[in-house]
Amino acid sequence: MSVHPTSPEFKSNAHGALHSPSLQKAMGNVEKGFIEKRRIAAEALPEFEALRDSARDIKNHTLAHLDLYLEAFEKRVLEAGGHVHWAADAAEANAIILDICQKAGARTVTKGKSMISEEIGLNAHLEANGIKPIETDLGEYIIQLRGEAPSHIIAPAIHVNKEEVEADFRRVHTHLDAKRDLTAPTSLLAEARGELRARFLAADVGITGANFLVAETGTSIIVTNEGNGDLTQILPKTHVVVASIEKITPTLNDVAQILRVLGRSATGQEMSVYTTLSTGPKRAGDLDGPENYHVVLLDNGRSAMLGTEFEDMLRCIRCGACMNHCPVYHAIGGHAYGWVYPGPMGAVLTPSLIGVDQGGHLPNASTFCGRCESVCPMRIPLPKMMRHWREREFERHLTARTTRWALRAWAFAATHPKLYGLGTRIATRALSFLGRKKGRFTSLPLAGGWTTWRDMPAPEGSTFRTEWKKRGRK
Amino acid sequence: MTKKPRVGLFVTCLVDMFRPTVGFSAVKLLEDAGCDVFVPDNQTCCGQPAYNNGDKADARRIAEQVIATFEEFDFVVIPSGSCGGMVKTHYADLFEGDAGWSIRAEKLSAKTFELVSFLVDVLGVKAVIAAFEGAITYHDSCSGLRELGIKSQPRKLLESVDGLTISEMKDSDVCCGFGGTFCVKYDEISNKIVSKKTANIRASGAGTLVAGDMGCLLNMAGKLKREGSDIEVRHVAEILAGLATGPAIGEKR
Ligand code: SF4
Numbered sequence: 001m002s003v004h005p006t007s008p009e010f011k012s013n014a015h016g017a018l019h020s021p022s023l024q025k026a027m028g029n030v031e032k033g034f035i036e037k038r039r040i041a042a043e044a045l046p047e048f049e050a051l052r053d054s055a056r057d058i059k060n061h062t063l064a065h066l067d068l069y070l071e072a073f074e075k076r077v078l079e080a081g082g083h084v085h086w087a088a089d090a091a092e093a094n095a096i097i098l099d100i101c102q103k104a105g106a107r108t109v110t111k112g113k114s115m116i117s118e119e120i121g122l123n124a125h126l127e128a129n130g131i132k133p134i135e136t137d138l139g140e141y142i143i144q145l146r147g148e149a150p151s152h153i154i155a156p157a158i159h160v161n162k163e164e165v166e167a168d169f170r171r172v173h174t175h176l177d178a179k180r181d182l183t184a185p186t187s188l189l190a191e192a193r194g195e196l197r198a199r200f201l202a203a204d205v206g207i208t209g210a211n212f213l214v215a216e217t218g219t220s221i222i223v224t225n226e227g228n229g230d231l232t233q234i235l236p237k238t239h240v241v242v243a244s245i246e247k248i249t250p251t252l253n254d255v256a257q258i259l260r261v262l263g264r265s266a267t268g269q270e271m272s273v274y275t276t277l278s279t280g281p282k283r284a285g286d287l288d289g290p291e292n293y294h295v296v297l298l299d300n301g302r303s304a305m306l307g308t309e310f311e312d313m314l315r316c317i318r319c320g321a322c323m324n325h326c327p328v329y330h331a332i333g334g335h336a337y338g339w340v341y342p343g344p345m346g347a348v349l350t351p352s353l354i355g356v357d358q359g360g361h362l363p364n365a366s367t368f369c370g371r372c373e374s375v376c377p378m379r380i381p382l383p384k385m386m387r388h389w390r391e392r393e394f395e396r397h398l399t400a401r402t403t404r405w406a407l408r409a410w411a412f413a414a415t416h417p418k419l420y421g422l423g424t425r426i427a428t429r430a431l432s433f434l435g436r437k438k439g440r441f442t443s444l445p446l447a448g449g450w451t452t453w454r455d456m457p458a459p460e461g462s463t464f465r466t467e468w469k470k471r472g473r474k
Numbered sequence: 475m476t477k478k479p480r481v482g483l484f485v486t487c488l489v490d491m492f493r494p495t496v497g498f499s500a501v502k503l504l505e506d507a508g509c510d511v512f513v514p515d516n517q518t519c520c521g522q523p524a525y526n527n528g529d530k531a532d533a534r535r536i537a538e539q540v541i542a543t544f545e546e547f548d549f550v551v552i553p554s555g556s557c558g559g560m561v562k563t564h565y566a567d568l569f570e571g572d573a574g575w576s577i578r579a580e581k582l583s584a585k586t587f588e589l590v591s592f593l594v595d596v597l598g599v600k601a602v603i604a605a606f607e608g609a610i611t612y613h614d615s616c617s618g619l620r621e622l623g624i625k626s627q628p629r630k631l632l633e634s635v636d637g638l639t640i641s642e643m644k645d646s647d648v649c650c651g652f653g654g655t656f657c658v659k660y661d662e663i664s665n666k667i668v669s670k671k672t673a674n675i676r677a678s679g680a681g682t683l684v685a686g687d688m689g690c691l692l693n694m695a696g697k698l699k700r701e702g703s704d705i706e707v708r709h710v711a712e713i714l715a716g717l718a719t720g721p722a723i724g725e726k727r
Contacts, residue, residue: 001678014663067688240695272674331666365660367653368526369616399528403655407524411532414487414518415539421515428491439726440699449658453665454696455723464485464494468513 003121003149005354007338010361017332022471026159027333030152034264034324037268038375045264048373055261055378058254059315062246063306069215069248070297080280082293092119093298097122097207097240101131106204107322112229113137114209115153115318116242116298119340119353122207131205134199136228137443138192145172149235151334151342154266154320159333162188196228201246206232206290210243211262211317213295216251219279220295221274223262230276235354239278239290244298247250261377266319301353313348322372322382328365344372344382351389358457362397363389425463481509482547484586486557487519488549488605488688489709493723496688500553500589500719507597509549518542520557526654534568537609538575541582549596549618550586553711554674554687555618558588563621588618589711590686591705594627601634604716609641611680612710613671613694615687616649628710630687635713645670652693668697682706682722685711695724 006013010025017023026273042048062069087093093116101109101218109126111117111133123133123144139157143150145168150156157165169191182188208229212221220241222229233239249255263269282289305311323329323343332340339359341349347366350359354417365385372382393399399407413420435441435458450456461467481504485497497513504511521536540561544550552558563585569575585720593599610632618624625647651657651667658664671694675683683698683705685691695707706722721727 011660011662014660018666020663072538076717090600298655327651327667327670328660328663365656365663367616367649367651367656367664369649369653370620371616371647374620382501387526388526388527391530392528394528394530397685403527403659404529407527407529407532410519411521411524411529411536414521414536415532417516417518417539424487424491431491436727439721439725442700447658449661450696453661453700454668454693455699455724457692457695457699460494460720460727462494464490464497465513465515465517467494468497473513 003118003340005339005350005358007354007359007362010336010365012337013336013338014332014365017336022161022164023159023333025298026161027330030324031330033142034267038265038321038324041264041268041270045260048264051257051261052377052379055258055377056315058249058258059378061315062248062250063311064247066306069250070245072215073213073218073248076215077280077293077295080218080293081283082218082280082295085294085296086140087296087298087300089300090298093120093296093300094122094125094241096296097242098129098131100238100240101205102125102129103201104205104292106131108132108134108199108203109205109207110134110136110203110232110236111140112206112208112224112232113140113156114207114242115150115340116209116244117207118150119300120242122242122300134196134203136200136232138189138226138228141192141196142168145169149335149340152320152323153318153341159335175410176258199229200235201233203236205238205240205364206234206236207242208233208242210241210247212249212255212258213243213247214250214252214255216226217279219277220278221254221255223259223274224276225267225273227274230274233276233278233290234288237290238292238294239281240294240296241278242296242298244300245302245315246450262317262319265321265375265377268275299440305352310348310352310361312380313345313352313385315380316349317347317375317378318345321375321377323363325371325375327367327369327371344386345380348382348385348389354368356389356392356396357398360389360393363387421465428459428463431460434458478508478510479548481511481549481551482544483511483513484517484520484544484550484552484557485513485560486554486688488692490551492692493688493709495717495720496553496709496711498710499709499717502717503589503593503602503711504551505597506602507593509597512547514543514584520552520560522560523654525560525568530568536570537565537579541575541578544615545578545582547583549592550582551589551592552586553589553709555588555615555622555624556687556689558586559617559621561586567724584688586688587622588622590628590631590714591622591624597692599631602631602714602716605636606638606713606716606718608637608682609639609680610682610684610713611641611643611675611678612646613643613675613683613685613690614647614652615685615690618686619647624686628684628690631714632684632710638713641678643674643680645674650690650694652689654689668693669697672697672701672703676703678715680705682708684708684710686710691723695722699724
């Protein structure tokens with residue numbers, strides 16, 4: 001069972017978000033922090049733009065030979081003593097992971113941050129089968145306590161304010177001293193650490209995602225800032241990596257290049273604090289590591305994107321820069337998008353993965369300002385792909401009937417210059433006559449979407465071309 | 475003396491209907507810079523509303539007409555970054571797989587320019603002869619900025635205007651929330667975005683807001699007026715041409 005989307009209710013989700021003072025306060029921090037940090041990091045590295053090109057080229061090459069690299073990866077994992085499982089969809093992936101957990105006799109599993117696990121709804125599936133998943137990334141831990149989904153792909157609890165975290169901790173950690181001081185952010189961190197320490201040691205299975213899967217070596221790589229991922233994958237007897245197929249990268253060298261744009265684009269860090277490589281289970285002579293190592297490779301709609309106008313989206317490395325720079329995301333936060341992936345990348349990916357009939361609002365709710373594309377380290381043409389979705393909707397008559405009608409009428413006029421000239425002359429004259437006193441309208445029939453919020457300036461007088469001809473010019 | 479370049483002026487539908495002054499300003503700037511300016515009567519719209527709403531077939535029909543209307547000129551100049559961006563960067567996409575039209579589209583794109591970048595980058599204009607008293611703040615409209623690289627050119631020419639000072643707002647390069655049909659389809663979100671923009675405009679302390687796109691200007695002017703602000707809103711061409719004398723956008727006549 002994957003997460004049930006509320007994307008069709010995007011407009012009412014957005015309405016709620018716009019009227020939530022706590023969310024609006026939290027979103028203010030996104031606008032301030034991430035953008036400046038990325039700018040400084042990008043400007044400090046002279047070859048940053050060239051690295052973006054090469055990161056794009058590496059992934060394009062990989063996608064063109066995806067089958068070969070996946071097979072090579074599988075071979076290396078098997079050689080290293082691990083297991084590889086292929087999951088066509090969320091249900092298959094959940095069943096495979098549950099089976100691994102049950103065979104390991106697991107009662108609790110620790111989890112590193114994984115968007116794929118969110119995509120397939122893994123926690124709910126494990127819980128329904130009597131296994132307790134424990135999120136160990138601080139942000140994920142917080143939203144798990146709150147029973148929420150992530151609202152950002154790298155900062156899942158970005159929508160939560162510090163005061164709210166404090167309240168949640170007091171609500172859940174009832175065994176701790178009620179009078180403890182939790183005002184400093186570090187005290188919240190310390191408390192979460194303390195709570196998680198015992199869980200790490202007790203867990204039977206550790207589940208992580210992967211930022212990269214290396215075909216050359218059969219290695220899975222996670223990039224984190226808290227070190228929780230390391231404890232998740234090293235301490236339990238069994239380590240399960242769940243990752244989607246486009247995470248494949250040919251060589252470690254390629255990964256090293258992409259890592260140079262990943263940290264900088266995401267948080268402005270040159271590198272994340274931890275970049276952890278794991279290849280197979282513990283070998284003879286290793287001091288630590290899991291005894292069993294599994295990789296679950298998820299397709300869930302991705303192979304169907306290959307060879308289509310949406311293939312470029314598979315280059316995405318989930319850095320979050322597009323949403324960090326998106327005015328729409330800033331206005332409404334991540335939950336309004338109604339599924340797992342928010343912001344511009346979500347606006348392209350969501351219709352691909354759950355269908356445009358479900359996610360159709362998302363690619364439409366963009367001004368096409370292009371700021372996402374201008375910062376995407378993988379040079380993914382996000383607005384162009386959102387437009388492709390609009391084209392598919394238009395072809396399938398999913399576009400609202402009034403919009404269709406208005407577009408067709410406008411296009412008809414625009415391709416009949418005489419009619420267009422007459423129509424615009426009349427409309428302009430009428431509007432300018434009606435608005436002559438104030439120079440603007442506070443309400444206009446058929447323009448409610450505009451005049452609810454802003455005045456509509458009136459035309460100056462007659463059209464430019466009328467005036468031009470009056471002056472005897474051609 | 476070399477022959478004057480023949481420039482076809484594509485005024486855009488919003489300038490044609492809402493702000494003829496911008497059209498006349500464009501003509502003046504181009505003529506002052508030594509161009510022969512023509513305004514073909516067959517011009518209508520660039521096709522952007524259809525294109526951005528997924529109606530590619532209609533966008534293509536409109537583009538064919540634009541190409542047929544304007545391909546006879548040495549240059550096509552448009553006082554708008556978004557319509558300029560449409561013709562310059564998106565037309566080729568409409569004719570994929572149609573060799574004949576693709577070539578015509580590419581040829582037209584290559585000689586099409588947004589007004590201010592044409593003056594500075596193509597004609598090498600370094601200063602204008604115009605006067606404007608007071609501080610302005612300049613909003614970088616998205617398509618102009620990110621599709622056409624327009625950022626320094628308008629500032630450079632504005633600085634040459636007598637009496638004018640530029641007082642930069644915070645986040646001048648962030649979208650104003652217009653987005654074509656976005657502003658009515660997702661009006662509540664659009665309102666939030668434009669409200670942040672007007673807050674930055676007010677905080678700049680400038681008495682006049684200037685930008686190069688009528689869509690954004692109507693949006694920001696409409697919001698400023700609704701908020702009761704007396705900041706005036708004008709298209710950059712009006713100021714550069716010295717024609718910023720009549721009522722500003724949304725002001726009474
Ligand atoms: S689309 Fe680009 S910017 Fe957005 S998350 Fe993916 S890689 Fe990062």
